[in-house]
Amino acid sequence: MPSTRAIDSAPLLAVEHLDVSFATPDGTVRAVQDVGFSLAAGESLGIVGESGAGKSQVFLAALGLLAANGSAAGSVRFGGDELIGLSRQALDRIRGARIAMIFQDPMTSLNPYLKVAVQLTEVLVVHKGLGGDAARAAAIAMLDRVGISDARQRIDLYPHELSGGMRQRVMIAMALLCDPELLIADEPTTALDVTIQAQILELMAELRLATKTATVLITHDLGVVAGLCDRVAVMYAGRIVETADVRDIFYRPRHPYTRGLLRSMPRIDADAAELTAIPGQPPNPQRLPSGCAFRARCPHRLPVCVTTAPELRPVAGSHVACHWDAPEDAAG
Amino acid sequence: MSMPLLSVRDLAVHFPVRSGLLARSRVLKAVDGVSFDLHEGETLGIVGESGCGKSTLGRAVLRLLEPASGRILWLGRDLGGLGAAELRRQRRDMQIIFQDPLAALDPRMTLGEIIGEPLRTHEPALGRAAIEERVAAMMRRVGLLAQQINRYPHEFSGGQCQRIGIARAMILGPKLVVCDEPVSALDVSIQAQIVNLLKALQDESGLALLFISHNLSVVRHISHRILVLYLGRIVELGDARTVCAAPRHPYTQALVSAAPIPDPDRERAKRRLVLAGELPSPLDPPSGCAFRTRCPKATELCAAERPVLEDIKTGQRVACHHWRETGQR
Numbered sequence: 001m002p003s004t005r006a007i008d009s010a011p012l013l014a015v016e017h018l019d020v021s022f023a024t025p026d027g028t029v030r031a032v033q034d035v036g037f038s039l040a041a042g043e044s045l046g047i048v049g050e051s052g053a054g055k056s057q058v059f060l061a062a063l064g065l066l067a068a069n070g071s072a073a074g075s076v077r078f079g080g081d082e083l084i085g086l087s088r089q090a091l092d093r094i095r096g097a098r099i100a101m102i103f104q105d106p107m108t109s110l111n112p113y114l115k116v117a118v119q120l121t122e123v124l125v126v127h128k129g130l131g132g133d134a135a136r137a138a139a140i141a142m143l144d145r146v147g148i149s150d151a152r153q154r155i156d157l158y159p160h161e162l163s164g165g166m167r168q169r170v171m172i173a174m175a176l177l178c179d180p181e182l183l184i185a186d187e188p189t190t191a192l193d194v195t196i197q198a199q200i201l202e203l204m205a206e207l208r209l210a211t212k213t214a215t216v217l218i219t220h221d222l223g224v225v226a227g228l229c230d231r232v233a234v235m236y237a238g239r240i241v242e243t244a245d246v247r248d249i250f251y252r253p254r255h256p257y258t259r260g261l262l263r264s265m266p267r268i269d270a271d272a273a274e275l276t277a278i279p280g281q282p283p284n285p286q287r288l289p290s291g292c293a294f295r296a297r298c299p300h301r302l303p304v305c306v307t308t309a310p311e312l313r314p315v316a317g318s319h320v321a322c323h324w325d326a327p328e329d330a331a332g
Numbered sequence: 333m334s335m336p337l338l339s340v341r342d343l344a345v346h347f348p349v350r351s352g353l354l355a356r357s358r359v360l361k362a363v364d365g366v367s368f369d370l371h372e373g374e375t376l377g378i379v380g381e382s383g384c385g386k387s388t389l390g391r392a393v394l395r396l397l398e399p400a401s402g403r404i405l406w407l408g409r410d411l412g413g414l415g416a417a418e419l420r421r422q423r424r425d426m427q428i429i430f431q432d433p434l435a436a437l438d439p440r441m442t443l444g445e446i447i448g449e450p451l452r453t454h455e456p457a458l459g460r461a462a463i464e465e466r467v468a469a470m471m472r473r474v475g476l477l478a479q480q481i482n483r484y485p486h487e488f489s490g491g492q493c494q495r496i497g498i499a500r501a502m503i504l505g506p507k508l509v510v511c512d513e514p515v516s517a518l519d520v521s522i523q524a525q526i527v528n529l530l531k532a533l534q535d536e537s538g539l540a541l542l543f544i545s546h547n548l549s550v551v552r553h554i555s556h557r558i559l560v561l562y563l564g565r566i567v568e569l570g571d572a573r574t575v576c577a578a579p580r581h582p583y584t585q586a587l588v589s590a591a592p593i594p595d596p597d598r599e600r601a602k603r604r605l606v607l608a609g610e611l612p613s614p615l616d617p618p619s620g621c622a623f624r625t626r627c628p629k630a631t632e633l634c635a636a637e638r639p640v641l642e643d644i645k646t647g648q649r650v651a652c653h654h655w656r657e658t659g660q661r
Contacts, residue, residue: 050519163610193381194546195607195626198590202606220520223549223592226599246596264524266553268576268591269598274531275553277524281489297521 010080011038012181012214013062018074018084020054020061020238029285031057031070033238036312041181044208044215046229046246048222048261052282054238055218059184063099064091079181097127100175104187106167110159116143116170117155123177142173147203165196169203176207186218204228222265226250234258237283237293239309244318254318254326256298292323300324335408336369337507337540338393343367343402345385345392349615360615362388364564366402367641372507373534375541377555377572379548379587383614385564386544390510393542394426395419424454427501431513433493437485444481447471447499454504466503474499474529491522495529502533510542515550527554548591552576560584563614563622566641570648580648580655582627583607621653629654 020032032054039045047055061072062083076083078099083091095101103109111119120139124130130138136155143151146169159167168188175183185204189197205228208215217228225232226246233243234255242255253259263276280297283289289296295305304323312321320326345363350356363385370376378386391397393404395411404411406422414422427450430436437446448467451458458466468478474495485493494514501509511530515523531554533539545551551558551572558575560568560583568581579585582605589605607626612618620638624630633653641651 050521165610193611194548194590195381195586196610198586198604198606201592202604221592222520222594223599226594226596227592250594250596261520262594264521265594266524266527266549267593267595268549268552268588269593269595271573272553275524275528277528278521279525281491281522282519 012041012043012079013039013216014075014077015058015062016075016077018058018061018072018076020057020066020070020072022067023069023071024286026286030288031238031285032061032072035074035235035238035240037233037240037243039182039214039216042212042214043231044217044229046225046232047216047218047235048220048225048232049235050220050282052237052285053235055235056186059101059186059216059218063095063101063184064088093127096123096180097178098180099182099184100178100180101184101186102168102171102175102188104190106164106171107159109171110167112159115156115158116162120155120170120174120177123174127178139173139177142177143170146170146173146176146207147199148173163196164192165199168192168196168200172200172203172207176211176213179211180213182214182216184216184218187220188217189224190219190221201227222250222261234261237288238285239293239321240312240319241294241321242318243312248318252316252318254315254320255322256300256324256326257294259326260297260299292321298324334371336405337372337374337407338370339403339405339408340369340393341367341403341405343389343392343404344400345388345397346400358615361564361617362614363392363399366561366564366566368559368566368569370508370540370542372540373538374557375534375543375555377551377558378542378544378561379546379551379558380561381546381611383563383611384561385614386561387512388564389561390428390512390542390544394423394428394510396428424450424504425507426510427504427506427508428510428512429494429497429501429514431516433490433497433517434485436497437493439485442482442484443467443471443476443496446485446496447503450500450504467499470499470503473533474502475525489522490518491525494518494526498526498529498533505537506539508540508542510544512544513546514543516545516547523550530554548576548587560587563612563617565622565651566649567623567651568648569641570646574646574648578646580644580646580650581623581652582629582654583623621651629657 016036018032018035022029022031035058049055060066062076072084121135124135124138140151140155143155148154148169189200219225229246232246232249233240236257242258253262260278264278266275278297283293291307292305292310295301302323310321310323312319343363343366347360347362348357349360366389380386392399444467447470448463451463471478476495515526534541543551543554555572558572559566562583568575568584576588579588586605586607593599609626612625618625620636621634624634639651639653641649643649
């Protein structure tokens, strides 16, 4: 993506030419390739893609949380500071305090041996220097805020004594305790039942209005993005293939993959005689094809797609990585 | 209308649960008093959240679980009265596919062995070449390559494994396939492939489907009728479009409003009905209407008396004391 920093005021988060790769016995896996985007303070960005698209790895790399065999190259600037290559101590001052992350499965992020109270107050003691009583009071207030009734009692429970929805509320409370500038939510509702998902999404929308925290929502569910995000980046096989305002993504999608995703989703509010499935399957990240990674599944494939990977280029308000020019009237 | 393929009457499936060493055994009513018909060529969607009994219902219909009471009529015959041998003969007409396609396939068997196994069981007279021919034809039909016949399941993606599971279920030409969350583990672009395949197979063969899923958008798309379960009981049953466009039970209304719409203007403008609280323990369901603890319309009547499933004008059946007040959405 061309740099627009000279014009805009400095973004909160600026990712440029980010590559993430993993060394495996079968060779190098290029999980993220040349990803770039920026996020303004208070903005909400959706990162959409299917499993293996690299959407989580972008943020794990930014926070220094890649698996041991992973490495990142490129630049991730947060409030002016470069995060790639930052020491662990320096990252620890940012993680949990200025950037918070919540994950799909709260049970793997919460320590099963520690009461909720210990896990919540620790954040405040370490990052804010609060004393025990003040930290406990603040933690109870935050549990209350995220909709946990009887917070004063429930704070002394262990994670396994809470339901899935409650645990996700605890995770959100923990993430918001230090009033972060950026909240990264990785599939926060995917493991939850439908009515509990609705509760958590409503809570996230409500908190976003109240706190003005910039949010990145990583998800495979375009419906969730439609409700919560200002802007959307669609990833496929490690690259951003399209990024635009949320209405442009849904009403004027340009990349054949984005268009295919929208056509393949059944809707509760409309009839469709048949879903238009995207044929084939995503490529093996260990053996990415030459040129455009989507070409084998693409209905608009051109000869150039075989030889040259398309760059993300600006098209009428969107940025699209595709050699094919989508017609202007394209809806869905 | 012709005789239903399947008639389920007052079906109950109970599990004994013992919580502590000395605790007395209690009964979990996973499915309680469920009745419905399924016709040839029809898809009945079964929706509800985890623990509502939808998978138990699917398995009980196939007699993979022993019901506590109730009847399952298959083309008018009571499956409960059949001996083991006769049940096995009937079972060739009833198949099942599962959510986790890889876990449902034996990792040590080749595709040819997996897909051909029902043929070897039910048509022992068939020769090797005949089996291989039918397996190859079925593989092509579900979108696999016939030359993959000697490969193993782990060499395939989730979507491909689900095709293998479908091929195995379809090889005997069944009349009914129970689909238990068949697309929930798959990526969005692959979900549509599998849904389209199931619909095409149904169009060709007049197959009936019981399509179990928590995803109401998928269920609406594939089903002719939808059955909504809450804590083991039917709360609403009706035509798929009507149930989704004009749900009358407050729980169905909440499910419909919770389904995200991939359309920013509609998603942001829609009326939301977010339920308070969580599913009560199925071991200790609330008295009267089990949904009353989360229901915005609940009154004293709901605690005292369990609502019966009644027919209403729009063709739905609804179990709610207050459906008249819930109005059109």
